[in-house]
Amino acid sequence: MMQEKARLPASPGAGRDTAKTVFAAGGLLAAFGVASCCALPIALSLLGISAASLVGVGYLAAQYQKELFYGALACLGAAAFIMWTQRRARQCTPGIACTRPTVDWGSKIALLLAVGLLALTFWIEPPI
Numbered sequence: 001m002m003q004e005k006a007r008l009p010a011s012p013g014a015g016r017d018t019a020k021t022v023f024a025a026g027g028l029l030a031a032f033g034v035a036s037c038c039a040l041p042i043a044l045s046l047l048g049i050s051a052a053s054l055v056g057v058g059y060l061a062a063q064y065q066k067e068l069f070y071g072a073l074a075c076l077g078a079a080a081f082i083m084w085t086q087r088r089a090r091q092c093t094p095g096i097a098c099t100r101p102t103v104d105w106g107s108k109i110a111l112l113l114a115v116g117l118l119a120l121t122f123w124i125e126p127p128i
Helices: 014-036 039-046 052-062 065-089 104-124
Strands: none
Touching: 014 039, 014 052, 014 065, 014 104, 039 052, 039 104, 052 065, 065 104
């Protein structure tokens, strides 16, 4: 006889944690694409780091810079909205442990890095 494993009930915010992480990572990748053609190579060279590896990415991303910028704004806005609603809804219910989401710190770091890349891009050479 095979015994079935007891399944733990999924936490109600599990899908929102995944969505938050996906939106934050998508925003970071889009912001990297926006910054890769102009702002990121300049910033890396000012720090003494070679930006030669960004030539291919910058060449591909340069023609889609506006679309990547709008995509980054949409993804980052969605991630920030999900984080804000989770913070407001995080209340302990009786019988369930009050824990923070495990990927919360990763999403926050991705969100801050992406906003920093977009700010750097606008400071050096605005895409719009």
